[in-house]
Each structure stands twice: as structure tokens, then as C-alpha cells.
Amino acid sequence: DxxxxxxxxxxxxxxxxxxxxxxxxxxxxxxxxxxxQDPGQGLRLIYYSQIxxxxxxxxxxxxxxxxxxxxxxxPLTVTSAQKNPxxxxxxxxxxxxxxxxxxxxxxxxxxxx
Amino acid sequence: SQQGEExxxxxxxxxxxxxxxxxxxxxSINNLQWYRQNSGRGLVHLILIxxxxxxxxxxxxxxxxxxxxxxxxxxxxxxxxxxxxxxxxAPGSARQLTFGSGTQLTVLP
Numbered sequence: 001d002x003x004x005x006x007x008x009x010x011x012x013x014x015x016x017x018x019x020x021x022x023x024x025x026x027x028x029x030x031x032x033x034x035x036x037q038d039p040g041q042g043l044r045l046i047y048y049s050q051i052x053x054x055x056x057x058x059x060x061x062x063x064x065x066x067x068x069x070x071x072x073x074x075p076l077t078v079t080s081a082q083k084n085p086x087x088x089x090x091x092x093x094x095x096x097x098x099x100x101x102x103x104x105x106x107x108x109x110x111x112x113x
Numbered sequence: 114s115q116q117g118e119e120x121x122x123x124x125x126x127x128x129x130x131x132x133x134x135x136x137x138x139x140x141s142i143n144n145l146q147w148y149r150q151n152s153g154r155g156l157v158h159l160i161l162i163x164x165x166x167x168x169x170x171x172x173x174x175x176x177x178x179x180x181x182x183x184x185x186x187x188x189x190x191x192x193x194x195x196x197x198x199x200x201x202x203a204p205g206s207a208r209q210l211t212f213g214s215g216t217q218l219t220v221l222p
Contacts, residue, residue: 099207
């Protein structure tokens with residue numbers, strides 16, 4: 001099956017802890033993205049990567065970090081510096097440019113206790 | 114920001130009726146896309162319309178784009194209960210695809 005996967009589906013974290021969300025794709029896409037969605041809101045871009053070993057900050061990058069060591073993988077770390085991390089996190093990928101069709105994973109719901 | 118803004122925020126219709134959602138944006142675009150999201154799930158791409166196109170169809174979906182008014186509309190014909198979801202427009206530039214807050218569509222059986 002071709003697609004994009006995220007794990008875990010639900011994640012609970014204590015305040016002050018870093019946590020890493022996984023995103024993997026087997027679509028051979030060059031570009032990958034991380035979005036944050038709050039209840040009743042649209043998606044806000046956290047980070048994106050258009051090629052391996054390169055990534056760019058999105059609109060709300062503070063308190064987050066990413067890496068892109070492999071084409072298939074784009075993990076997101078939510079650090080303790082993120083003031084309000086409880087949200088639904090969506091990973092996406094596209095063939096190349098951001099304005100191409102984006103394929104989304106099922107999302108990870110992060111709750112900070 | 115050229116984030117799309119959908120209107121209405123919520124729409125409730127009976128099965129079999131048509132549903133129309135509108136989107137406005139602020140700056141120039143290369144294309145505009147529409148996505149659907151079922152509750153608690155990822156987004157699914159529905160249709161892409163390029164800036165030089167005025168109308169596009171895909172099954173029961175019809176999208177229009179008016180670049181002079183910086184607006185787009187999504188029409189779902191003969192709606193079904195399974196169409197219940199949030200619908201997002203996403204204006205696309207070379208640098209970014211941005212998403213609005215969405216229209217929550219409820220189709221009553």
C-alpha cells in the first residue's frame with residue numbers, strides 16, 4: 001500500500017518533556033510538511049522540507065524541531081519550549097512544490113497532561 | 114497571508130440537496146485546491162483548479178474560480194450523508210499552500 005503513515009495515533013506527554021512524532025511516506029515524494037490543527041481551526045504550517053537534509057520554518061515553528069535524514073521520513077519533535085502543544089498534528093507530502101496536491105497522514109493527537 | 118477563508122462556517126442540508134461553499138483569498142495564486150476532512154482524520158484532496166481555469170468538474174463536485182474577485186466556490190450536488198465532513202480551500206502559491214478554517218457540512222438523512 002502506498003501512503004503516508006503517522007505514529008502514534010494518540011500521545012500523552014507530561015509538561016516539560018520533549019516528544020517526537022513519526023511520519024513516514026512510501027510515495028517517493030520529495031516534499032514533506034508538518035501542520036498543526038486546533039479545534040475548529042484550519043491548518044497552520046510548522047515546518048516543511050523540499051529535499052533531504054534541508055527544511056524550512058513555517059508560520060509557527062517556535063518550540064518545534066525537525067530532521068530530514070531520509071527521503072521517506074520527517075519526524076517532528078515537540079519541545080518543552082512549545083507553550084501550548086496540545087493539538088492535532090498532521091503530516092503531509094507532495095511530489096515537489098508546496099502547491100502540488102498534498103497527501104496527508106491520519107494525524108497524531110497530542111495531549112499534554 | 115493568502116489563507117483562504119471559507120463561508121459559511123457551518124452548513125446543514127438534507128440528503129439529496131446541493132451544498133455550496135465559498136472561499137475568498139487575498140493574494141495572487143498558481144492554483145486553488147479543495148480538501149475534505151472527516152472528524153479526527155487527515156485531509157483528503159478533492160480537486161485542484163489552476164489560476165487560468167474558470168471551472169472544473171469531478172464526479173458530483175463542481176469548482177469555480179474567479180481570480181478577479183479572488184474567490185472560489187465548491188458545489189456538491191445530490192449530497193449524501195457520507196458527505197458530512199469539513200471542507201477546506203487551500204490557495205496555492207509557489208512557496209506555500211495555506212488552509213482556511215473550513216466549512217463544516219452536515220448532511221441529514
